Amino acid sequence: MVYETTSAEQKTVLAAYSGRTATIELNRPDAMNAMNLEMLQELVSILKEITVNEEVDIVILRGKGKAFSAGGDIKMMLSASNENEFHCVMDCISELVSVLYFMPKLVICAIHGAAAGLGLSVALAADYIIADPESKIAMNFIGIGLIPDGGGHFFLERRLGEVKAKELIWEGKVLDARQALEKGLIHEVAGETLDKAADRKRQEWLASPIQAMIKTKKILSENNRPTLLKILELEKNAQLKMRKTNDHKEGVKAFLEKRKPVFTGK
Template sequence: MSLLITDDKRVRTITLNRPDALNAFDEALYDATAEALRAAAEDPDVAVLLLTGSGRAFSAGTDLREMHARTTDPDFRPGKHGFPGLLDALVEFPKPLICAVNGIGLGIGATVLGFADLAFMSTTAKLKCPFTGLGVAPEAASSYLMPQLVGRQNAAWLLMSSEWIDAAQAKEMGLVWRVCEPDELMGEARRHAEVLAAKPISSLIAVKRTMTEPLRAEIDAARERENACFRDLMGGPANIEALTAFAEGRQPDFTALPAGW
């Protein structure tokens, strides 16, 4: 199964479970996660959602093989919800969302932290927003949420450099709330989740709504801007070079692209 779901003490734990693919999101995993978020939102017995990954990754982001197929295969068919549906579910999720970053987080495996109410990270984990390395634009309203979360200059580095950020850097930036040793990560995240889950669900929802409602219009606007840029860049020379280099097992060379790319 691509997702593992467990309930305990009003905390629902969703574990991304494609360890052989570093929990990268293919269309099926996007669909399953979106549906799991919506189910948790509607379940009156769930107070808090805890999201983590299996194996050595939190999530390696969008499955690049499917991204390549999207641009090259005329028969490619997107899922029912896909990436946009997952973002809709994250934006609308009304209850506390806690992320436990157990390993590498790439792309949506990093930008999802913009939607987390609390984020815990293993000392051995690392994060990357690889958009410029893929020749594309930011995603998941990260162009708005990351400056809000970590400040403009930290966000500029995160979104422009395509460089790895280790746990200490993530904590210093304010990208995550707590850094834990690997064998303590889930226990610490669960302990805090259970503290919240013991509170009235109606009150938790009210607190989150009053905190996030002022951001909704800006998130929607950021997604529209990002999607427009993504459409312009997807399948362009830089993106094709990046995906071809990935398929060929080499580093991309953007220096030989046409002027402006």
């Protein structure tokens, strides 16, 4: 039985259940699934529901439309003008990443189009990432004078090592799926359609001793819990300082004016 739990006209995140699988779809296609506060809150709520759903073993996370997620919504960044609003957004991001990373389910993230900034941080919290060959993958906070958040430092350091993580963050380059695979950012480039590749992985896991796999995930993630939570707090505090810099203001202005920013280091 397959059934939807949300309405596409009203929700920025959709959830559907089929057997032992929950499929979550980011649903702001007109904004390339850029994450605003509403989407973040809805995603946290759905993930919490799935976390306690004993009938679900596998979660597939994907985006509707032309992209997985272009990152944080620039309008949200501009509207979070005071520290209380900023902390609300950052706390929601931290909760989202924590719930996703620690949930006792196996999570497949299926990337197509853009997976950038916060969108990439969220994808990296999954257990297995499959990307369409035409995907564009970037940790590009540097382009607007910010640092990665959503645990980006934590996930990149574990996948790439400290030296390569700094390189990727500082350069902010856009990678294609093959380059991302070669660096170890993702696990697989879809050799068929993305849907078929994700379903093949899902079927492989469903035919495995999945409770043993989940237990391994829980042991390793719980061991990492103090570090992830510490990094999320460090990111929040550092991001607040970065938002006050001239370089960030110039980066946002240049983005909106569709030109190359001129940074001064201040």
